[in-house]
Amino acid sequence: VSILAKFQEGDETALAKVISFVENQSDGYRDVLKRLYPLSGGAYRIGITGPPGVGKSTLVDRIAALFVEKKQTLGIVAIDPSSPFTGGALLGDRVRMQHLPADRGVFVRSMATRGSSGGLAGATKEVTLVLDSFGKDYILIETVGVGQIELDIVNACDTTVVVLVPESGDSIQAMKAGLMEIADILVVNKSDREGADRFIRELSSTLELRGETASWRVPIVSTQALHNEGQTELFDHLAAHAEFLRSNNLMEANRKAQIQNDLLSLLEKKIRDHLSVEALNSSSLERVTEEIFERKVDPYTVAENYFNELLSHKTT
């Protein structure tokens, strides 16, 4: 409680403690989230995603430096994909923010994804909420874009930046197509690589095929984050996209759609927790499993029965 008081006074040590508290889902963390929620909504959330190894971290550092220059406070959430089995982060700790002057309102948090979602951790949204309610102007969410994460990041951000590198390998094609669909801004990093021009032309034609949505034209920005090139242009496009959303009332509409998604996720999670404990861990589960294994009954019928039982007392 005294930590929350310090939190509301702007104490970054308290911020770190609250984030850990929420991230670890310590007892009472939902009550904390409920108390913080009314304070949130002021931060602009930018997602930065792309395949592994494209230089997202460096790019985030560059952009962060520009926000600092403009006297904007900043929260950075960097999400490492973790193994679904061990729960450990795969990419390990990184030395971050080497180029940022200390103590300029930038708060950095690295997280591992957890649990079965395999994507943007549920905790990510909650950590974002904490940073938002703390009063950060901007929140950068950096994550590897594979599979389901693509959808998660769209649902967690106002602007989504997809980072690619010139690369013709098969291994990137599958990811690329999915990623391009969610991009508000496309970045081609390491644009000094051979074949960069052709790569950008290809991206450009792919975008043409996709057509424009609501009159926002997805820009393709060339950067060389390692050599400090292109970040200012990216920064300007970020501002332009935010302005576009605001002036078309899309930010509000997007956020309301996100709220509805969140509600469904929260409700599903509650029901899943409930089910694991109550319905399936019941004494009958062993017997039913045995019967299904022996093909005496099928799982579809059993699931229907569980479902009807769950709701039977409801329909009156």
Added chain:
Amino acid sequence: VSILAKFQEGDETALAKVISFVENQSDGYRDVLKRLYPLSGGAYRIGITGPPGVGKSTLVDRIAALFVEKKQTLGIVAIDPSSPFTGGALLGDRVRMQHLPADRGVFVRSMATRGSSGGLAGATKEVTLVLDSFGKDYILIETVGVGQIELDIVNACDTTVVVLVPESGDSIQAMKAGLMEIADILVVNKSDREGADRFIRELSSTLELRGETASWRVPIVSTQALHNEGQTELFDHLAAHAEFLRSNNLMEANRKAQIQNDLLSLLEKKIRDHLSVEALNSSSLERVTEEIFERKVDPYTVAENYFNELLSHKTT
């Protein structure tokens, strides 16, 4: 109904129709699954996964040819990752099974993943069930191993083969670690590539670190699928793993665990469908969304209320 009769007589055209019926979730498809379920359980299911571009399809073709040689019937399910937004397959159609003699009991089906799971399609399990109940001896499930799919494939197969290629790039590291954890057999394809020996040594040490599970030692098999090398060794390891599972009663234990996972998934899906229609699309949703957006109430409390309402008549 007459199609099901033909299906049970072993008509492959009927098999194709039933698969389409189930895959498209046509009216009454659950009834079909319920009727087929008692016929299933005889097939041995092998998952073949790995990053894009490692040569999984070619390897599957080689293995398939060996099964045909041994007079085993075969179903092959090849899953292409599809965009979560358009639902289309990313990798497009491929010319498959070029090297297999026609009409030897091999049935091939390419599928796109669908829906929000982003992973192994729910339909994949169902298509596998259809092939199983048709009487195929073996089912090969080929899928790109990214993110959540890793867990899905473990839950859909008896033996999981992970295919990698000698490659030191960052872009593969993150995937690799997650994939190695689920491997019953590790394949290093394109083993004529430079650095293959070192790569295999690295994999080997990583496996040592992981330790052995239940006395199964994960073998590392070198292959060059394109040049017809190594598939026989892989085939032998597949047989050895199946024998290992059977002689340790692990196949039954694994399948029962899968049944419980399936039950939970089916139940969750039913509830999710129910929720989307009943709970959240209610007339109050618009109002609640507005209130959350304006920070008059928080989503955690709203979700709890929905949940309690849903179960309120149950607890008596």
